[in-house]
Amino acid sequence: PMYKGDAGATNLNLRLQQAINPDGARFHETRFRVGDKVMQLRNNYEKMVFNGDLGYVVGYDPDEDKLIVKYDYEVAYDRFELDEITLAYAITVHKSQGSEFKCVVMPMITQHYIMLHRNLLYTAVTRAREMVILVGTRRALALAVRNVKVDRRLSSLADRLRHIT
Structure with missing residues (x-):
């Protein structure tokens, strides 16, 4: 990732x-x-x-x-x-958003533990039309599945919308 x-x-x-x-x-x-x-x-x-x-x-x-x-x-x-x-033989999950591929191969290693989030795993898996291959450790996969914390986006969109209505 x-x-x-x-x-x-x-x-x-x-x-x-x-x-x-x-x-x-x-x-x-x-x-x-x-x-x-x-x-x-x-x-x-x-x-x-x-x-x-x-x-x-x-x-x-x-x-x-x-x-x-x-x-x-x-x-x-x-x-x-x-x-x-x-x-672009290998691209990040972020760059893959909006695209579909016949097969997705995703490294699942703890070296990138900071990026092991359930939502990123979901995004990667849903890019595949036919096949997903996860390569790595069960520990990394378990970390990703359990990590449901979503980083808050720091924007002032909500404040701007409140001022419009």
Whole structure:
């Protein structure tokens, strides 16, 4: 559920890229290879791609020196825009919200105990259309199931709504 550590999204993405797409042609000296699954990290209205959009690197344009990603349509990124995308073989539960996947594999380890909440487990499990695979320890799963504490969101929305009515 987090980025850091052995079971974090960053490490899992690098290992999965090596296992799934070891021979994909690299775009210059970047981490991206033709065939990689990637995710857009923030809204880009000019390119009409949005935070959480998933696509695949389909090639690069040597004349324009741009990486080409296929979403619903192709989007070109120059090397200064590559911080807008990241590898997406493994994504966090938070980034998965609003998406569905045929199969979800979720690490359940106490290294990320701070993120072991029932609501996050529920969110992860409900992203799967057909199959969920939990990898880890029973202890971590038990911690997540028992932890129903929901962090309060600190916003002034309730106060603002009271002033409207």
